[in-house]
Amino acid sequence: MAEAHQAVAFQFTVSPDGIDLQLCHEALRQIYLSGLHSWKKRFIRFKNGVMTGVYPGSPGGFMVVVVSYMSYNKYQQLDPSLGLISKLGQHMPISRYMSTDSQKIVGGVLVGTGLWVSIIMIMRSVLKSLLSWHGWMYTSHGSVAWSTRLWMVLVKVFSGRKPMLYSFQNSLPRLPVPSIKDTCKRYLESVRPLMEDERYQRMEGLTKDFEKNLGPRLQWYLKLKSWWASNYVSDWWEEYIYLRGRGPIMVNSNYYAMDFLYVFPTSIQAARAGNAIHAIMLYRRKLDRAQIKPVPLCSAQWEPMFNTTRVPGLETDILQHVNDSKHIAVYHKGRFFKVWMFYDGRLLLPREIEQQMARILADTTEPMPGEEKLAALTAGDRTPWANARETYFSRGKNKQSLDAIEKAAFCVTLDDTEQRFESDNPDQSLVSYAKSLLHGKCYDRWFDKSFNLIIFKNGTMGLNAEHSWADAPIVGHLWEHVLSMDPIKLGYTEAGHCKGEPHPNLPGPQKLSWDIPAEVIQSSLKVARTLADDVDSHIMPFSDFGKGLIKKCRTSPDAFIQIALQLAHYRDKKKFCLTYEASMTRLFREGRTETVRSCTSESCAFVRAMIKGETRDECLRLLKLASEKHQSMYRLAMTGEGIDRHLFCLYVVSKYLGEDSPFLKEVLSEPWRLSTSQTPLQQVELFDLVRHPEYVSAGGGFGPVADDGYGVSYIILGENLINFHISSKHSSPETDSHRFGGHIRQAMLDIKALSMRKGKLELSSVLPQ
Structure with a gap:
């Protein structure tokens, strides 16, 4: 570029008369400013590291604790070092270098610092215990239990005045390792609606054999890792997936x-x-x-x-x-x-x-x-x-x-x-x-x-x-x-x-x-x-209704949409499939995601009832059960009780040990023919969609996970819009993204119609209060 000469800080030539040095003052000025910017950035990072390291304490809190401690001991005429300086003096010639008053000040500061650190550790332990409680997730829609209110107040108190982005890291609990028994039980429960009796009985035998023999050995190694590492899943997930x-x-x-x-x-x-x-x-x-x-x-x-x-x-x-x-x-x-x-x-x-x-x-x-x-x-x-x-x-x-x-x-x-x-x-x-x-x-x-x-x-x-x-x-x-x-x-x-x-x-x-x-x-x-x-893409802005109407059902909008996806998929392929829904595990240190297996026995029962044209009351009853089940599965995934990351890590351990597990091999090879994910709107305060409904994002999406499956991403925007992003592959004769989008739209409308009578919403009388 023509301006490139400004990047040269100096030039010199050697002649019989000596060295001719030519400085470019503008370039030197830019170098100086660049260095100043770098040092400012280093200082900010150092300061933030200190603030995060002592969180939920602060340097100001340190001064308050030390000064208060020194003042109290002076008022009570006590030794502020609590005898610490005297004990040290027995082994070190302290009196040669410090006067008695100096010894008291130093001793007081040391003991005050210890008191300050102890307070920080106690607050951090209490905060960690508070963040390990997940009872707030079980609060019914439209009400907040007294225990949840108390928990919110305590978290705010022990979070300090001005937490920073990384302040909570050291107070977050570690991701727990579920028991082999629970994981195997929930796995069989999740695949029961997807397997014929003969195949299910075979899988049940493999599961019980794994639970009794190889599973406990693999679990021991996984427990060991969970005690040693910050998160027993995330590093393997990042590397192998x-x-x-x-x-x-x-x-x-x-x-x-x-x-x-x-x-x-x-x-x-x-x-x-x-x-x-x-x-x-x-x-x-x-x-x-x-x-x-x-x-x-x-x-x-x-x-x-x-x-x-x-x-x-x-x-x-x-x-x-x-x-x-x-x-x-x-x-x-x-x-x-x-x-x-x-x-x-x-x-x-x-x-x-x-x-x-x-x-x-x-x-x-x-x-x-x-x-x-x-x-x-x-x-x-x-x-x-x-x-x-x-x-x-x-x-x-x-x-x-x-x-x-x-x-x-x-x-x-x-x-x-x-x-x-x-x-x-x-x-x-x-x-x-x-x-x-x-x-x-x-x-x-x-x-x-x-x-x-x-x-x-x-x-x-x-x-x-x-x-x-x-x-x-x-x-x-x-x-x-x-x-x-x-x-x-x-x-x-x-x-x-x-x-x-x-x-x-x-x-x-x-x-x-x-x-x-x-x-x-x-x-x-x-x-x-x-x-x-080969990518077959379809984006469907769904504006017939949105979160506003679904919330009147006193159920989770996510559960409503996931059940609609099950109905749509059955109409599209005339069968159920293993369904992946991403759920975050960031309630735990270094947590990433867990899988919600959204195709459940309850959702399948609801879909069959809709297909067969069962009575409205029966369909509503089954819809209630399917919704409750989905919300329970989502809570388990978020709170570290999901099964797929556990099974994945057990498989990794088995490979390290050179053990061949027919159970794990079959589980990990099962394809996710319906992969779904909700894109959450996290900073709702940035967008006033009531006054400016035009400022809605179109959301985002991803490619199909299985060659003969669908990928579905959706974003709930405001009260009246849900955007769906659907993907599949042209090469698969079983899939068609536009066709599936039509089935999703119809499923959403059918569930809404099921909940209405003479224009009045009635699902709230059936769903949990």
């Missing part, structure tokens, strides 16, 4: 998040990028300072959100995280650019970022050899990518350019297509939008990056996120922040540009240099395109 997978992560693992459904803040691509990138960087600043509003849940997944890349390996990938990154990587029309996010010791403003994006959009240089479709390596199988990385990216300009991408805060794609919800063509426009975010052209997103921000030509945007480092609610929290900041707090001018003025001396983006043989990329691109073309 995500990082050791050798297939493509595009579609199979990565997921996406969409923009507003009905609002289009600006049609200027660079401007939308300016506000969105600035909002993301502000979120990173809050994360670095631990200023994100904390809740008593594990916050460990926030740490690798930025400056993180999944690096391919021959047998397993690794997550590479750097402490700080001052730049982002931008892709546009086959070229990669490195864009600095700081200048003059501060974060670039939205208009300045827009200026940088406009420069990239105006750049007409051609891609370098192998550059245009380079990112296809991240979309294909992992082993070829690992081999190519070792061969072509281990030295020279390829390594430098790859480092610029992998060590960037995050990646941005300035997409050259237009995507948007179109009211006159809702289905096709949303399908095109979803598939573009999920896989794009297979070479225009760096799928290994923790997340990619995608800005389309017409100003619409979205995210594509890698899954191994965190689960969707963490990315969702960031995305809610961005959507709330963009049109409301940051805003745009009447012409559609970011507010503010361009910077007159801002150095431009740096174009990255590559030299990669095109044939290296072809095999990965072919695999990725085959996978992408």
